[in-house]
Amino acid sequence: MKVIDWSLYVITDRKIQKKSNKEVVEEAADAGASVIQLREKNLATRPWVEEAQKVREVTRRRGIPLIINDRIDIALAVDADGVHLGEEDMPLVLARKIAPSLIIGYSVSTVEEALKAEKEGADYLGAGTVFPTSTKKDAGEPIGLERLKEIKKAVNIPVVAIGGINLSNLEEVLATGVDGVAVVSAIVGAESVREATRSFRQKIELFRRKL
């Protein structure tokens, strides 16, 4: 697997976006997002593929990895870099078997789940929800910063923190040692996706320089 900069992982959400996936991804990519995840719900396969194709063009032109939520068939069809899976999605072991070349991420909220996912072949983890969030109804109870730190310490694969992360709490999240932050509403729901992404990127760079 090629080396990936996980620092600013932006996830689309058309329910809260003011623009199309393609436009949002363009702005985020231009302003410093290092990974894009395309997430769609209740979409038939054909329109899902079409959304993914549009975004794939944008991310390829900018050399940014594209991760598809849940659907391995869509990821393979548009030649995306990876898929992100959770407990309602394809079991990790099967995903690993049918898509050996994809980057596979898995959502975890405990150290136990993190160790299991690493053992089953996950390439990176999405750990959360760190703080309360309105974006994902099934996100569960917030795990907090201490648990996040434990998860990061427990595994050798990259850990991306997710859930309720904004410019105010970004620094304390980064201080846990995670490899990056995944952001939905604070970026794709912002008035200006470009400005929001740029602010996150600046804070991340500032934090790195302090290390």
Place this chain on the structure above:
Amino acid sequence: MKVIDWSLYVITDRKIQKKSNKEVVEEAADAGASVIQLREKNLATRPWVEEAQKVREVTRRRGIPLIINDRIDIALAVDADGVHLGEEDMPLVLARKIAPSLIIGYSVSTVEEALKAEKEGADYLGAGTVFPTSTKKDAGEPIGLERLKEIKKAVNIPVVAIGGINLSNLEEVLATGVDGVAVVSAIVGAESVREATRSFRQKIELFRRKL
């Protein structure tokens, strides 16, 4: 591709079934179904995989091909024999590319669509809806027996007739020269799936002997 007996292609539908997919498939397979298609709607990937795994065991034990509706990822995950696609599903060309080893079926209702699907790599066609049907709301206008015959004549790949086929019209459908009939409600919605399947099988055998 191995040679497949397309004569009696049974499609599940939990909305009208009185039993689970596994039980329905067991009964149909024992009583003479030659192909099974598992069709699910609005199911998350994880439970979809679980349904498919249960049915896969049954069909494998009986040596009957299993086709998965729409989802190539599920078909690959459970090592099914194929997928069936329509206009809301994965485009045929992409499906062929990402799943070279799967049998791929495609739904058509005109000669033009049939020729296009054959050219794009479909292994068989589902042609219909032949008669009016209540099972599939988006099935469109009935194509009738004449159109069915034209489609069968136009292509070199197997053609399975679908839509509103029952014991009363079965013989006239078979007389068009199609390779098989796909049945939903008249079998999986019947009081006894076993009896219904057996009746279809007997009529098909009788028709074949007359040829």
